Amino acid sequence: MKRFAILLLAVGLSGSVSCVSRRVDVVPFLAPTENATLDQLVAHINEWRKIDSLVLRVDLQFETVEKVEKGEGRQYRTAQGRLLLQRPNRIRLSIEAPILSTNIAEMASDGERFQLLIYPLDYRALIEGQNDASYGEEVRRLDQDPELKKAGPIVNIRPQHFTDAFLLSPLPVDDPYTVAFLQEEHVIEADRRPGAKKNSQVKKSYYVVTVLRLGENAPRARYWFDRSSELLVRRQQAYDAEGRLVADIDYTNYLPPRGEAGPRIASRVRIERPYDNYTLVVNVRNDDIMINRDLPDTAFVITAPAAWGDSLRRINLDKQNDTSP
Numbered sequence: 001m002k003r004f005a006i007l008l009l010a011v012g013l014s015g016s017v018s019c020v021s022r023r024v025d026v027v028p029f030l031a032p033t034e035n036a037t038l039d040q041l042v043a044h045i046n047e048w049r050k051i052d053s054l055v056l057r058v059d060l061q062f063e064t065v066e067k068v069e070k071g072e073g074r075q076y077r078t079a080q081g082r083l084l085l086q087r088p089n090r091i092r093l094s095i096e097a098p099i100l101s102t103n104i105a106e107m108a109s110d111g112e113r114f115q116l117l118i119y120p121l122d123y124r125a126l127i128e129g130q131n132d133a134s135y136g137e138e139v140r141r142l143d144q145d146p147e148l149k150k151a152g153p154i155v156n157i158r159p160q161h162f163t164d165a166f167l168l169s170p171l172p173v174d175d176p177y178t179v180a181f182l183q184e185e186h187v188i189e190a191d192r193r194p195g196a197k198k199n200s201q202v203k204k205s206y207y208v209v210t211v212l213r214l215g216e217n218a219p220r221a222r223y224w225f226d227r228s229s230e231l232l233v234r235r236q237q238a239y240d241a242e243g244r245l246v247a248d249i250d251y252t253n254y255l256p257p258r259g260e261a262g263p264r265i266a267s268r269v270r271i272e273r274p275y276d277n278y279t280l281v282v283n284v285r286n287d288d289i290m291i292n293r294d295l296p297d298t299a300f301v302i303t304a305p306a307a308w309g310d311s312l313r314r315i316n317l318d319k320q321n322d323t324s325p
């Protein structure tokens with residue numbers, strides 16, 4: 001009797017499969033073509049120490065989040081800029097209005113202190129502070145300032161937001177307190193392969209290198225490598241001591257190699273800073289890239305025009321928003 005029941009069940013399943021299953025669409029998996037070890041991926045990241053300085057012509061587009069609970073933000077017109085970067089954390093960024101090529105703002109850091117000079121007369125100001133200081137309360141007050149609020153996301157930018165994105169910090173592999181480990185992640189994203197259907201998606205495999213310090217409760221950073229193409233850093237995530245994702249940076253459209261100077265440079269870098277309420281897309285112009293040029297110390301210090309006189313507000317974040325000259 002038992003053998004008869006088993007035989008009847010087998011015949012039923014094989015004879016009418018449509019009764020117990022149906023066809024469904026699934027996101028296709030793009031099989032990885034690249035393999036690497038943890039040591040090899042760390043070596044890719046550490047190639048960036050070959051670049052000591054960068055000079056770039058860029059196009060910048062800002063987006064801000066104004067009403068988080070409603071998902072409302074504001075997108076600003078693309079601006080032109082010139083970006084100078086030097087290790088470990090020196091920077092000079094000049095931002096110009098499109099078409100007119102008039103100055104909007106300049107930002108600089110000599111490695112210890114930063115300066116932000118805002119040009120338009122209606123909200124002209126020079127903001128100064130320390131690179132490694134936290135100015136949460138001071139920045140919140142600036143956000144409510146009726147004049148500086150017109151400057152948009154510029155007041156929330158800090159030099160390290162750029163240096164972290166464009167000059168990746170080498171991993172101290174010889175430091176016994178630094179630990180790195182490797183894992184695979186599958187991500188569903190838009191299918192950008194030639195001939196792909198509009199709005200189609202694909203599941204891709206990524207290597208993810210996570211870096212942490214022994215004794216800390218959160219990772220320092222995570223680096224993502226696309227396994228379906230050349231192994232290049234496609235994403236960098238940075239965390240604070242509380243484990244918050246403070247920066248999420250995407251790298252696309254890598255430029256061809258430039259001699260023996262170091263790693264290839266992404267021509268499109270998207271920097272998302274959720275706790276600073278802004279996103280910045282930086283498009284690098286391919287025809288004006290300088291690597292490892294000698295840059296004078298004066299390039300990283302801003303001096304406001306003397307002719308501005310009393311029209312310039314001076315805001316020292318270390319003096320709790322003291323606006324005295």
